[in-house]
Amino acid sequence: MAKIxxxxxxxxxxxxxxxxxxxxxxxxxxxxxxxxxxxxxxxxYAIFYDEKEIEKIRxxxxxxxxxxxxxxxxxxxxxxxxxxxxxxxKKVSHLVQARKDFHDIGIKRFEYDVPFSKRYLFDNALxxxxxxxxxxxxxxxxxGKIYETKKGEVRREIKxxxxxxxxxxENAVVGAFDLETWSGKKFxxxxxxxxxxxxxxxxxxxxxxxxxKKVKGMxxxxxxxxxxxxxxxxxxxFDFIVTYNGDNFDFPYMKKxxxxxxxxxxxxxxxxxxxxxxxDNAVELxxxxxxxxxxxxxxxxxxxxxxTVKLDLESVSEKVFGVYKxxxxxxxxxxxxxxxDAKKLTRLxxxxxxxxxxxxKIAKDFxxxxxxxxxxxxxxLADTTRATTSQMVEDLLMKxxxxxxxxxxxxxxxxxxxxxxxxxxxxxxxxEPLAGLHEQIAVLDFASLYPSIIISHNISPETxxxxxxxxxxxxxxxxxxxxTKEKGLFPEIIERMLKQRLKLKSEYKKKKKEKGIxxxxxxxxxxxxxxxxNSVYGYLGYARxxxxxxxxxxxxxxxxRGYIQDTIKHAEKEGFKVLYxxxxxxxxxxxxxxxxxVEEFTEKVNKILPETMELEIDGFYxxxxxxxxxxxxxxxxxxxxxxxxxxxxIVGFEYVRRDWCNAAKETQKKVIELVLSQGxxxxxxxxxxxxxxxxxxxxxxxxxxxxxxxxxxxxxxxDSIGPHVAAAEKAIARGKQLGVGSxxxxxxxxxxxxxxxxxxxxxxxFVEEGNYDANYYIENQVLPAVIRIMQELGYSREDLLQGxxxxxxxxxx
DNA sequence: TAATTCGCTAGACCGA
DNA sequence: TCGGTCTAGCGAA
Numbered sequence: 001m002a003k004i005x006x007x008x009x010x011x012x013x014x015x016x017x018x019x020x021x022x023x024x025x026x027x028x029x030x031x032x033x034x035x036x037x038x039x040x041x042x043x044x045y046a047i048f049y050d051e052k053e054i055e056k057i058r059x060x061x062x063x064x065x066x067x068x069x070x071x072x073x074x075x076x077x078x079x080x081x082x083x084x085x086x087x088x089x090k091k092v093s094h095l096v097q098a099r100k101d102f103h104d105i106g107i108k109r110f111e112y113d114v115p116f117s118k119r120y121l122f123d124n125a126l127x128x129x130x131x132x133x134x135x136x137x138x139x140x141x142x143x144g145k146i147y148e149t150k151k152g153e154v155r156r157e158i159k160x161x162x163x164x165x166x167x168x169x170e171n172a173v174v175g176a177f178d179l180e181t182w183s184g185k186k187f188x189x190x191x192x193x194x195x196x197x198x199x200x201x202x203x204x205x206x207x208x209x210x211x212x213k214k215v216k217g218m219x220x221x222x223x224x225x226x227x228x229x230x231x232x233x234x235x236x237x238f239d240f241i242v243t244y245n246g247d248n249f250d251f252p253y254m255k256k257x258x259x260x261x262x263x264x265x266x267x268x269x270x271x272x273x274x275x276x277x278x279x280d281n282a283v284e285l286x287x288x289x290x291x292x293x294x295x296x297x298x299x300x301x302x303x304x305x306x307x308t309v310k311l312d313l314e315s316v317s318e319k320v321f322g323v324y325k326x327x328x329x330x331x332x333x334x335x336x337x338x339x340x341d342a343k344k345l346t347r348l349x350x351x352x353x354x355x356x357x358x359x360x361k362i363a364k365d366f367x368x369x370x371x372x373x374x375x376x377x378x379x380x381l382a383d384t385t386r387a388t389t390s391q392m393v394e395d396l397l398m399k400x401x402x403x404x405x406x407x408x409x410x411x412x413x414x415x416x417x418x419x420x421x422x423x424x425x426x427x428x429x430x431x432e433p434l435a436g437l438h439e440q441i442a443v444l445d446f447a448s449l450y451p452s453i454i455i456s457h458n459i460s461p462e463t464x465x466x467x468x469x470x471x472x473x474x475x476x477x478x479x480x481x482x483x484t485k486e487k488g489l490f491p492e493i494i495e496r497m498l499k500q501r502l503k504l505k506s507e508y509k510k511k512k513k514e515k516g517i518x519x520x521x522x523x524x525x526x527x528x529x530x531x532x533x534n535s536v537y538g539y540l541g542y543a544r545x546x547x548x549x550x551x552x553x554x555x556x557x558x559x560x561r562g563y564i565q566d567t568i569k570h571a572e573k574e575g576f577k578v579l580y581x582x583x584x585x586x587x588x589x590x591x592x593x594x595x596x597x598v599e600e601f602t603e604k605v606n607k608i609l610p611e612t613m614e615l616e617i618d619g620f621y622x623x624x625x626x627x628x629x630x631x632x633x634x635x636x637x638x639x640x641x642x643x644x645x646x647x648x649x650i651v652g653f654e655y656v657r658r659d660w661c662n663a664a665k666e667t668q669k670k671v672i673e674l675v676l677s678q679g680x681x682x683x684x685x686x687x688x689x690x691x692x693x694x695x696x697x698x699x700x701x702x703x704x705x706x707x708x709x710x711x712x713x714x715x716x717x718x719d720s721i722g723p724h725v726a727a728a729e730k731a732i733a734r735g736k737q738l739g740v741g742s743x744x745x746x747x748x749x750x751x752x753x754x755x756x757x758x759x760x761x762x763x764x765x766f767v768e769e770g771n772y773d774a775n776y777y778i779e780n781q782v783l784p785a786v787i788r789i790m791q792e793l794g795y796s797r798e799d800l801l802q803g804x805x806x807x808x809x810x811x812x813x
Numbered sequence: 814t815a816a817t818t819c820g821c822t823a824g825a826c827c828g829a
Numbered sequence: 830t831c832g833g834t835c836t837a838g839c840g841a842a
Contacts, residue, residue: 719836
């Protein structure tokens, strides 16, 4: 028996003639390999009526195979307050059949839909991305033995396994690849040849092509088939194969081309596995981790960690790494390769390599984050990088619940999902601001408001409405009580995570300050916690969640509304005027008060607050601007602030929205800047006039006029045909391929004065420079973006259109 | 196979 | 033709 410590990379199972056998993929200092655990079997939990019923089930035969359960065992686990039995099967397929039959008989089942491999990770609290320590026995298999390996004669079997901490990247090879293909009239995966391919790792950066001119940086191969074979060979050297949209493009493309060219695209000797993953695909590989950096970017976009209009590699390179990257369009790719023009080809080679490089960089930069999430949730890196935030929270809860002997609630039926969705939970409180220009503003906010409320009030589905008399004081304003005697699952997990995050954050800061070390792993650890902590409240109110709890989610927001409103009242009592507040923030007008007064006030509030809750000072601002809505009243969720150093913070305004053109956004920013930093509205008017003149002249470049909108559904599914839908329809009629998820960039052209805006909308790529409706851009873009700001300063629409301030018209201003 | 609610604005749509 | 209502999108927290 050998003791082995190795990096845990993947989990799967295979069926032999008798059993589903679990296997894990690990990498040690020398090699990577599968290890089998023959002692672990698929199971679910069930509540039986009595011993007789158990006996009956033991004697039953299920399905066409007439199989019986492997065993039924008592457990320490509890579901809905009742003890459950573990019903164990030999094969996953047996479990799948039996769970239906149990339902038909009327036996309550739990965790019957947890995949076998996930089950293994939860039960053993293993952490992919971390290490495992195993006792291994090498079993020589021979014909006739029940467990037979596929290829070798020796199989490593696990006798014991546990998680141990280790340093991840030490021995894993990460490499990216990227393809450039010929563009035909219509796009279809694998229909046209691959023209060029690049690979990028620490050790090797290469670009391959064939049948064109050889230029610098390119390795010339004989034909496409050799290119496919070469790329296949190269990527087989990596442990982590990184792509950008390889789930839907590069991998399926390689496979199709390999088939066509009568060669093989095999990873570790096996075909790639394309799995359905929601609306798109996920590509799994044998004994390799496929990291699709595009999925990583999508997730970062969803969690608000990055914010780019498009998620192509050019935008990512610029926004995330601050490096400009040139785009080479499909038609240019065709042209460069076909003509063999050295200059064009060199540009293409560079582009192809940069694609791989940026892809590789995304993986290198963000893998530490996903490794930490993998550890927290006990999921493989491949799954984590493709997970939604609700899945992460649920995986974490299932893992933690199992450790505590708690069985997870079942997923809701569609009917319940519908009811839940139709009854939304009352959310946050937003105070109507005071419109106008304000001086000396202090912004306060609660640190991790929702998580801290969950902890402070012990909000959890199991602590709901207990019978204790002494818990009666812990009742939310919407009438739900929570036990104060026994800590709930949610508060316990969240408190541990919150404390851990604070610790990591201060460790990270200390290391940076004292040693000048930017410890990315420490940073990733706290970041992973932040992402999950921020998602817990949303999960409680998410209709498909196992632990959905209307009462809990509703209590969280009820308390939150209470805390923010109390803070506002308290501030007013202390002599502050409260300018604005949203969910967890309070804007104070300092008037004659000092920063010290604000600090004192904050401390006072913190003394009253529960221990885990904290009101913090976000910052002090020299000036701030709030505007009046079109229909009257001050607008919430839109404001601009400037601090002592002159840093501008623009929130909610058109400037931060992608569905407004640049000309309008930049004009608005300039106006805000002039008003806030220089107090110079006259100069702002001049600037607006200048923009209007440029628009009138017809010389405004079209990139300043493009409006970005996401096509959220198929064009035929819209009830109301807005400009972006109209533009999309026209483009589709011209042969452009667009669909759900396409980012549209359109322009309102000059065409016919009477035509509707939609009639005049065209995708940017089909519009000539200078073809734009100046009147639309003045009246519907630039003016609306600046008018409400200027109105707060006493300027009218006419002042902006005619220049300067019209005397007499608003002499009161 | 999808974290939540609150809020603003534009432009189409529709009936008087 | 007008004005109210509805659809749609995106951002704040």
